Amino acid sequence: MVVCVGENINVMSKTIGPAMKERKAEPIVEMAKHQEKVGIDYLDLNIGPSRKAGQEVMDWIVKLVQGVVNKPMSLDTTNPEAMEAGLKVHKGKALINSVSLQPERLERVLPMAKTYNAHVIGLLWGKEGMPRDANERAAMAVDFIYQANNLGIPTEDIWIDPIVSPVSVEINQVLSCLEFMSMLKDIAPEAKSIVGLSNISNGTPANLRPILNRAYLVMLMKYGLYSAIVDAYDEEILRICRDGLAEIVSMVHRMMDGDEPDPKKLTPKELEYYKSTKVLLGKTLYSHSWLEL
Ligand code: THG
Numbered sequence: 001m002v003v004c005v006g007e008n009i010n011v012m013s014k015t016i017g018p019a020m021k022e023r024k025a026e027p028i029v030e031m032a033k034h035q036e037k038v039g040i041d042y043l044d045l046n047i048g049p050s051r052k053a054g055q056e057v058m059d060w061i062v063k064l065v066q067g068v069v070n071k072p073m074s075l076d077t078t079n080p081e082a083m084e085a086g087l088k089v090h091k092g093k094a095l096i097n098s099v100s101l102q103p104e105r106l107e108r109v110l111p112m113a114k115t116y117n118a119h120v121i122g123l124l125w126g127k128e129g130m131p132r133d134a135n136e137r138a139a140m141a142v143d144f145i146y147q148a149n150n151l152g153i154p155t156e157d158i159w160i161d162p163i164v165s166p167v168s169v170e171i172n173q174v175l176s177c178l179e180f181m182s183m184l185k186d187i188a189p190e191a192k193s194i195v196g197l198s199n200i201s202n203g204t205p206a207n208l209r210p211i212l213n214r215a216y217l218v219m220l221m222k223y224g225l226y227s228a229i230v231d232a233y234d235e236e237i238l239r240i241c242r243d244g245l246a247e248i249v250s251m252v253h254r255m256m257d258g259d260e261p262d263p264k265k266l267t268p269k270e271l272e273y274y275k276s277t278k279v280l281l282g283k284t285l286y287s288h289s290w291l292e293l
Contacts, residue, residue, distance in 0.1 A: 002217070002241040003042070003227035005074050005095070006035040007198060009065070010046035020047060020057055028061065029068050035232045036069040039242075042095055043069065044229055045086070046076035054082030062086045074121075074229070080108045087116040098123040098161060101140055106147055113153045120148065121159045121194055130163060133172075134179035137162050138187055141180075145188055155190040159227060164195045166202040167212060171282045174200065174216075181223040194227040195220060197237075200280075205288055210234050215276035217241075218252045252277050 008031050011017045019027045035043055043065060047057050054077060062073060074095040075086040087094055098121035099109045113120035122144035124137050131137045141160050148158055162180045165173040177195075184193055200216045201209035210231070217228060217240055230237045239245060248270060251261055255277050266274055275291055278284040284293065 001243060002221060002225055003194075004040050004232075004238065004241050005042040005044050005194070005227060005229040006040040006232035007044050007046070007196070007229045008035065008232050009043060009061075010076070011048040011050070012046075020061065023057075023060055025064055028064060031232075032065045032069045036071055038232055038235070038238055040071065040232050040238075041227075042072050042074045044074040044076050044097060046097075047079075047082060049078050050082055051079065054079035055085040058082040058086040059089055062089050066091055083109055084112060087112055087118060090116075090118075094118045095159070096120040099144075100125040101144055102127060110148060110153070111151055113148065113157065114151050119157045119159060119192075120153065121161050122148070123161045124163055130165070130173070132176075134176040134183060137176065137180040138183055141184065141187060141191070145191060155188060156192070158188075159192040159194040160184060160188070161194050161196070164197065164199040164216070166204075167200055167216075167280060167286050168203040168288075171286065174280055175282055178219060178223070181220055181225060185224055192226040193224075194229065195225065196229045198229070198231060208288070208291065210236070211272050211276055211291065212280070213237060214240060215252065215273050216280055218245075218249050218273070219256060219277065219280060221249065222253045222256055248273050256281065 009016055009028060011020055015027045032043060045061050050057055072092050072094055073090060074097045075083055076097040077083055096113055096118050099105050100123040124131050124140045126140055131140055145155055145158055162177045164177055167174050197213050197217055201212040204212060214237055252273055263271060263274060279286050279290050
């Protein structure tokens with residue numbers, strides 16, 4: 001089982017972005033109701049940096065969404081005032097998305113997890129930006145958990161996000177993210193984990209993105225991924241999160257252990273996962289036509 005955070009209420013979306021700006025409820029309400037209907041566990045409310053009206057937008061959208069669905073929210077903003085405005089009106093236990101290891105974020109936003117009794121995503125992004133490999137991620141995770149514990153935040157409330165980067169950009173980061181996930185259970189068995197899954201397919205043709213997203217999800221699940229931020233309109237992703245597609249999952253996991261299935265014996269769907277897994281393991285070079293090879 002993977003806890004699902006719905007990514008769809010975000011400022012980058014063509015329908016949601018303008019609705020947030022104009023405080024138009026309807027498209028947001030509709031999307032929120034859909035997410036509850038399909039069984040999403042947390043609704044991500046991504047208002048972006050929202051420098052000017054951040055507090056007002058967050059206050060408005062949290063009240064709006066919790067008026068129509070009975071699910072907790074993931075408050076997704078880099079604006080500390082907006083984060084606090086959302087936490088103030090959120091009923092139940094919210095998820096703070098996110099706190100990086102930049103000193104001003106640790107200082108300003110991390111204490112809110114204690115004050116408002118919220119879960120908090122520890123985003124592994126430091127002073128010098130993105131961690132370079134799995135070991136740097138591990139060091140940053142330990143540091144984050146230490147600092148949070150010192151503020152009285154229990155490790156169970158910490159969701160570590162190793163930061164997924166696009167396969168079309170950097171295969172080494174795709175691999176070290178997986179490697180880090182395999183280490184996290186030993187580093188901090190009580191900590192939770194989360195990834196922004198759709199990042200993996202950024203820059204990939206839109207119709208093919210879900211295929212990469214699903215395959216990478218299955219791969220991360222081998223190491224006990226706790227939660228993922230996903231497209232709530234991708235039914236297959238939701239099925240995988242609920243432990244469906246067992247045979248495909250087992251094929252992908254066997255491939256990760258070095259097994260080589262015979263492509264001639266695979267169904268078309270199995271082939272999609274087979275080819276995508278090869279790309280995501282760095283065995284085939286990524287190109288926009290990876291499925292045709
Ligand atoms: N970690 C954490 N939070 C995150 C991310 C992460 N929040 C933002 C992002 N990454 C996860 N959310 C999204 C939301 C949308 C998309 C990708 C990731 C996306 N949307 C399509 C697009 O832009 O082409 C469709 C937009 C639309 O709806 O019109 O790709 O890594 N902690």
